[in-house]
Amino acid sequence: MSILKRIIRLAAPLPKIGQFERFLFIGPHPDDIEIGAGATAAKLAAQGKKICFLICTDGRFGTSNSPGIGPEEMAEFRKREAIESAHMLGIEDVRFLGLSDGGFYEMAELVKGIAAVVGDFKPDVVFAPDPFVSSECHKDHLNVGIAAREISVFAPYEGIMSGYGAGPAPVKALAYYFTAKANSFVDTAGYLPIQLDSVFRCHLSQFPKGCTDAKSISLYLKLRAYDFGIRSLHKTAEGFRILGPTQMHCLPEAGD
Numbered sequence: 001m002s003i004l005k006r007i008i009r010l011a012a013p014l015p016k017i018g019q020f021e022r023f024l025f026i027g028p029h030p031d032d033i034e035i036g037a038g039a040t041a042a043k044l045a046a047q048g049k050k051i052c053f054l055i056c057t058d059g060r061f062g063t064s065n066s067p068g069i070g071p072e073e074m075a076e077f078r079k080r081e082a083i084e085s086a087h088m089l090g091i092e093d094v095r096f097l098g099l100s101d102g103g104f105y106e107m108a109e110l111v112k113g114i115a116a117v118v119g120d121f122k123p124d125v126v127f128a129p130d131p132f133v134s135s136e137c138h139k140d141h142l143n144v145g146i147a148a149r150e151i152s153v154f155a156p157y158e159g160i161m162s163g164y165g166a167g168p169a170p171v172k173a174l175a176y177y178f179t180a181k182a183n184s185f186v187d188t189a190g191y192l193p194i195q196l197d198s199v200f201r202c203h204l205s206q207f208p209k210g211c212t213d214a215k216s217i218s219l220y221l222k223l224r225a226y227d228f229g230i231r232s233l234h235k236t237a238e239g240f241r242i243l244g245p246t247q248m249h250c251l252p253e254a255g256d
Contacts, residue, residue, distance in 0.1 A: 012251055015173035015244045017125060017186055022050045024123035026114065026148050028140040029059045029101065030082035031203040035217065036177035037127055038089060038195035039188035039225065040238045045090030046191075052093040052121045053086050055079075056110060056144050057101045062206070069205075075101075077205055085202035089194060093121075103139035111147045112164050118151050119166030126152045130176035130241055141178065149174065153248045174248060175240040182239025185232035192225050192236050 017040075025041055027033035033041065033053055045051050058075035069077065079096060086094045097113040099105040118126065129136075131145030154160040155171035175184070188195075199221075200207050200214055207214035225236035232239075 012244070012246045014184060014242050014247070015125070017173070017175060017184060017240070017242065020049075020124035020172065022121070022123045023125045023127065024052050024054060024118065024121055025127040026054045026056065026144060028056055028129060028138070028144040029062055030055050030078040031059075031085070031199060031206055032129065032141070032178075033127070034085055034089070034195065034198045034203070035221065036129060037175075037238060037240070038198050039191040039236070040127075040186045040240075041091060042089040042191045042194050042198075043186065043188055050093075051091050052095060052117070052123070053082070053091055054095045054097070054114065054117050055082055056097045056113065057099045057105075057140050058096070059101050059205075061101045074205065078203075081203050081205060085198040088198045088202060101140065103143065107143060107147070110143055111150055112166070114144075114147050115151045115155075115161060115164035115166035118155050118169045118171065119161055119164075122167075122169040123171060125173045125175055126155075126171055127175045127177055127240070128152075130179035130181070133178060133180050135180075136178070145176065149248075153245070156245075171245075173242055173244050175242045177238070177240055179239070179241040181241045182228065182231075184240050184242040185228055185234070185237045186240070187229075187232070187234040187236075188225060188238050189229075189235040192222065196221060 025033045059078040060071035060075040083094050128148030129141045129145045131142045152171050152174040155169040158168040161168045228237035228239040229235050
């Protein structure tokens with residue numbers, strides 16, 4: 001880390017996730033929150049924090065593991081999976097925008113849908129996928145990350161939020177999951193098993209028992225948890241790229 005970055009970190013420190021009370025986790029598809037931040041969500045829920053899951057698309061086209069099921073039926077099936085999975089993590093407030101999987105929606109519709117939930121739930125922290133990962137190719141992941149960024153920076157401003165048809169919210173941090181540039185870590189010791197259960201016991205349309213994807217993603221989640229744990233001096237951890245209000249629109253070095 002350069003001297004300039006160190007000075008900026010001292011002048012404008014990054015927010016600490018644990019100091020907040022209200023958390024909105026935004027997922028492009030019904031299983032993304034659990035894979036990207038499920039252990040953190042479970043830990044925060046166990047601490048009595050207020051948590052809302054917002055799932056933006058219905059996942060109707062998101063699997064090749066369940067042949068013979070039409071898009072409408074698959075969308076309903078995945079909605080039930082998402083609710084069951086969230087409940088396993090301790091989250092009762094689960095909301096859906098119901099947009100079509102695969103980017104078949106207008107970006108303005110996505111942005112306004114997120115704005116409405118932000119204005120209603122009034123989170124301190126918004127979690128969303130990092131749209132700046134060079135390997136990310138899925139349009140829904142990119143769109144949701146960009147939309148979450150747009151609303152997170154404008155959320156405190158009543159006049160701007162009214163333009164989205166939503167009320168203001170005191171968002172104090174944006175935390176990217178699925179990121180290659182983690183700058184903040186959450187100790188998740190004891191919560192990895194429930195994260196794995198929430199994915200592989202609930203999202204069976206995506207990960208049928210014994211399928212190759214389930215084995216690969218399970219191994220990945222374990223290795224990621226231990227890697228982040230080593231980097232943050234914990235047994236296991238999840239890593240996020242967190243930005244506060246200052247880093248969201250200036251001081252670019254502080255956000256790297």
